[in-house]
Amino acid sequence: EVQLVESGGGLAQPGGSLRVSCAGSGFTFSSYSMKWVRQAPGKGLEWVSYISSSSSTINYADSVKGRFTISRDNAKNSLYLQMNSLRAEDTAVYYCARGEGDVWGQGTTVTVSS
Amino acid sequence: EIVLTQSPDFQSVTPKQKVTITCRASQSIGSSLHWYQQKPDQSPKLLIKYASQSISGVPSRFSGSGSGTDFTLTINSLEAEDAATYYCHQSSSFPFTFGPGTKVDIK
Numbered sequence: 597e598v599q600l601v602e603s604g605g606g607l608a609q610p611g612g613s614l615r616v617s618c619a620g621s622g623f624t625f626s627s628y629s630m631k632w633v634r635q636a637p638g639k640g641l642e643w644v645s646y647i648s649s650s651s652s653t654i655n656y657a658d659s660v661k662g663r664f665t666i667s668r669d670n671a672k673n674s675l676y677l678q679m680n681s682l683r684a685e686d687t688a689v690y691y692c693a694r695g696e697g698d699v700w701g702q703g704t705t706v707t708v709s710s
Numbered sequence: 711e712i713v714l715t716q717s718p719d720f721q722s723v724t725p726k727q728k729v730t731i732t733c734r735a736s737q738s739i740g741s742s743l744h745w746y747q748q749k750p751d752q753s754p755k756l757l758i759k760y761a762s763q764s765i766s767g768v769p770s771r772f773s774g775s776g777s778g779t780d781f782t783l784t785i786n787s788l789e790a791e792d793a794a795t796y797y798c799h800q801s802s803s804f805p806f807t808f809g810p811g812t813k814v815d816i817k
Binding site: 631658693696 | 746799801807
């Protein structure tokens with residue numbers, strides 16, 4: 597079964613850090629670009645970051661640029677999002693998605709609060 | 711940044727009715743426009759990719775059209791299970807962006 601499973605969400609303090617992960621299975625992970633998308637409570641979808649299959653192309657939304665870092669380990673079929681200098685407005689469900697979004701994870705919740 | 715606008719924001723529809731949702735881009739994006747359906751407490755689901763390409767497993771009542779700046783998602787003969795929020799998403803240029811969503815409610 598083709599699957600993406602996120603983990604690592606939780607509570608962080610403003611200014612703090614958190615790393616969320618996404619594990620892929622049932623497909624050739626290294627052949628696909630990946631992206632992170634978030635959804636704040638009661639709000640719409642917001643694209644966060646993109647990484648190509650070989651990590652040669654990486655891009656970020658302006659709202660997270662300089663604070664978040666996307667990476668992947670194709671040997672471990674895993675995608676990561678390192679989130680630093682967290683703000684209250686980063687509170688959201690974070691989803692990983694494959695390629696154009698034909699496969700999504702179930703999401704992991706990040707809450708930034710003191 | 712390419713801004714996507716959707717209309718309407720909300721639509722209340724009776725079963726078997728036809729639904730049309732439009733997505734307009736602030737500049738030309740070719741056909742790099744995708745449509746997603748999201749139901750409450752669920753992850754988004756891809757309905758249409760690259761403006762008009764169908765997705766395996768998605769009912770044939772969902773179709774997409776358009777290119778450049780104007781795009782349309784059509785749901786023919788709406789079913790009760792289609793109650794959801796629908797989003798368009800462009801992958802033509804960075805930063806990628808989503809539309810604000812269109813909520814479809816069943817009367």
